[in-house]
Amino acid sequence: MIIIKELEELAILVKDGEEEESAELAERIIVTLEPQKIIQTLTATMRELGILFEKREIFVPELLLASDALLAVMKVVEPHLQQNRDQVRTVVLGTVAGDLHEIGKNIVSVVLKAEGFNVIDLGTNVVAHEFVSAAVKNRASIVGLSTLMTTTMHVQREVIERLVAEKIRERFKVIVGGAPVSQKWADQIGADVYCEDAFKGAAYINSLP
Amino acid sequence: MRLAPLMGLPGITLSQTTLRQNLEDPGTQWRSLSMLIERLEPDAAFPMMDLSVEAEALGCDLIKPENGSFCIADHPIGCSEDISKLRLPNPLRDGRLPKKLRVIREMSRHLDCINVAYVTGPFTLAGLLAGATSLIKSVLKNPEFVQRLVDFSEAVIRIYINALVDSGADMICILEPTAVTLSPHQFSTHSARPMQNLSESCPIPVIIHICGDSTALIDEMIGVNCLGYSLDSKVDLPVLARRIPRDRLILGNLDPVAIVAYGETEQIRLETRQLLHNMADKENFVLSTGCDLPMDTQMGNLELMCSLARSHFGERMARQLDRSV
Numbered sequence: 001m002i003i004i005k006e007l008e009e010l011a012i013l014v015k016d017g018e019e020e021e022s023a024e025l026a027e028r029i030i031v032t033l034e035p036q037k038i039i040q041t042l043t044a045t046m047r048e049l050g051i052l053f054e055k056r057e058i059f060v061p062e063l064l065l066a067s068d069a070l071l072a073v074m075k076v077v078e079p080h081l082q083q084n085r086d087q088v089r090t091v092v093l094g095t096v097a098g099d100l101h102e103i104g105k106n107i108v109s110v111v112l113k114a115e116g117f118n119v120i121d122l123g124t125n126v127v128a129h130e131f132v133s134a135a136v137k138n139r140a141s142i143v144g145l146s147t148l149m150t151t152t153m154h155v156q157r158e159v160i161e162r163l164v165a166e167k168i169r170e171r172f173k174v175i176v177g178g179a180p181v182s183q184k185w186a187d188q189i190g191a192d193v194y195c196e197d198a199f200k201g202a203a204y205i206n207s208l209p
Numbered sequence: 210m211r212l213a214p215l216m217g218l219p220g221i222t223l224s225q226t227t228l229r230q231n232l233e234d235p236g237t238q239w240r241s242l243s244m245l246i247e248r249l250e251p252d253a254a255f256p257m258m259d260l261s262v263e264a265e266a267l268g269c270d271l272i273k274p275e276n277g278s279f280c281i282a283d284h285p286i287g288c289s290e291d292i293s294k295l296r297l298p299n300p301l302r303d304g305r306l307p308k309k310l311r312v313i314r315e316m317s318r319h320l321d322c323i324n325v326a327y328v329t330g331p332f333t334l335a336g337l338l339a340g341a342t343s344l345i346k347s348v349l350k351n352p353e354f355v356q357r358l359v360d361f362s363e364a365v366i367r368i369y370i371n372a373l374v375d376s377g378a379d380m381i382c383i384l385e386p387t388a389v390t391l392s393p394h395q396f397s398t399h400s401a402r403p404m405q406n407l408s409e410s411c412p413i414p415v416i417i418h419i420c421g422d423s424t425a426l427i428d429e430m431i432g433v434n435c436l437g438y439s440l441d442s443k444v445d446l447p448v449l450a451r452r453i454p455r456d457r458l459i460l461g462n463l464d465p466v467a468i469v470a471y472g473e474t475e476q477i478r479l480e481t482r483q484l485l486h487n488m489a490d491k492e493n494f495v496l497s498t499g500c501d502l503p504m505d506t507q508m509g510n511l512e513l514m515c516s517l518a519r520s521h522f523g524e525r526m527a528r529q530l531d532r533s534v
Contacts (some may be wrong), residue, residue: 011450014425016468017349021290056378056425058392059390059391059395059425060345060391061345061346061348061349061390061391061392061395062349064342064344064345064346065349065350066348097277098274098277098278098280099277099280100272100280101341102342103341103342103390106342106399123371148386149277149278150218150465150466150470150501150502150503151277151278151501151503151504152277152278153503154503154505155465163302179386179389179420179421179441179443179500180420180465180466181466182442182464182467184464184467184468184472185466185467185471187515188467188471207286
């Protein structure tokens with residue numbers, strides 16, 4: 001019962017974006033608790049936040065603070081995880097070259113980590129060949145391409161063209177996202193899907209066989 | 210005003226120049242714009258969208274790719290004390306502000322249509338100065354800091370607006386993309402309030418543009434007393450239009466990328482006609498794109514969109530004349 005109470009408390013702290021307190025509580029409970037239990041709590045918490053975000057009951061500021069708290073807990077938990085990372089789906093993620101916007105991409109990164117995926121976050125201003133080589137090197141199955149500007153959207157197309165040119169396109173599901181991006185654009189450039197937010201991205205990956 | 214696509218960048222293809230040349234040299238930008246405007250004859254003309262110009266004038270370093278938008282390389286404001294170190298810019302001297310003013314002067318001197326000047330919105334400029342992620346978190350953690358920085362940004366924008374008015378701008382378009390991340394209450398405090406102040410003090414009409422899905426913010430946007438609202442392709446324009454007063458313009462909202470820039474001819478025809486049809490009962494509707502058009506927009510697509518709009522509004526005017534006779 002005490003364990004359940006502490007996990008509930010952790011969920012509330014993460015939702016409230018209490019970064020330090022979340023990490024402190026995680027430090028305390030990791031001693032007696034399986035790390036997977038904590039990860040499950042984080043996954044459930046982020047899904048709950050996703051529902052609230054979709055219902056417009058919370059907004060990006062609340063999501064960013066919750067993401068910080070979640071990452072702080074992950075930092076505590078990760079060294080205790082025994083999971084074989086080879087069995088986990090790997091996602092290579094980044095904001096495309098010429099674009100330094102990171103908010104959406106960072107939220108995607110956190111949500112996918114909370115779902116238990118292995119996330120290789122390449123950061124911002126990432127050129128096409130970096131996406132491709134990181135995806136190959138890390139044996140990823142998903143490539144996520146973010147952009148917030150109409151002037152840099154063409155880089156999403158370049159990444160896909162490069163995958164095609166290297167004859168490895170079928171190895172990856174390519175997800176595109178960002179304010180000016182749409183499913184029509186995804187169809188035009190040959191991406192697998194457009195996801196309008198992090199939670200839809202996570203749901204899409206979870207739906208894959 | 211019936212037809213006002215947010216276009217500037219496609220002029221680069223016509224002048225066979227680079228984006229960097231256009232953003233750094235007012236003569237080049239004017240040449241690109243004039244070729245585009247002459248070809249498409251919109252009712253309102255916009256310069257090239259450039260959200261870095263005010264921040265640069267305040268001392269931010271930029272990354273300037275040859276054919277990409279200029280980006281802020283560093284965000285100098287980390288706390289309230291840093292704001293005290295900032296100085297209001299002189300638009301006739303600082304950064305590329307004088308170059309932007311020259312583009313507006315050329316537009317004003319040579320164009321018959323409405324000459325619109327862009328400014329960066331107060332919350333967005335604050336985000337460039339402090340870093341957007343940091344500023345958005347501060348909305349909850351340190352709202353006093355956000356308010357102080359937004360107030361400073363408002364003062365910067367007011368100075369720039371006055372210079373744009375002196376240079377011959379007919380209308381100001383406030384670009385406030387970062388504010389789309391906020392809740393209605395947060396938006397009201399940190400974006401709508403300073404935009405209302407700017408609109409009130411501006412001697413020429415103001416429109417506001419918010420990128421992305423601004424559906425949740427529409428009531429707060431309407432609370433900003435201005436000439437009109439430019440909405441992105443992510444919103445359901447006919448639905449939102451019902452909430453916008455008839456004395457305000459509604460600009461929007463064809464998808465600038467998947468439809469206008471790179472869509473098939475039939476797609477453009479279908480989507481443009483559909484939007485015109487869905488907004489047919491709105492006298493205050495102005496056909497536009499949801500956001501800035503990319504540089505390599507298919508010129509034939511833009512021409513088709515404009516010609517469909519002209520014939521639609523022309524026919525409507527003819528019908529109204531018939532009825533009045």
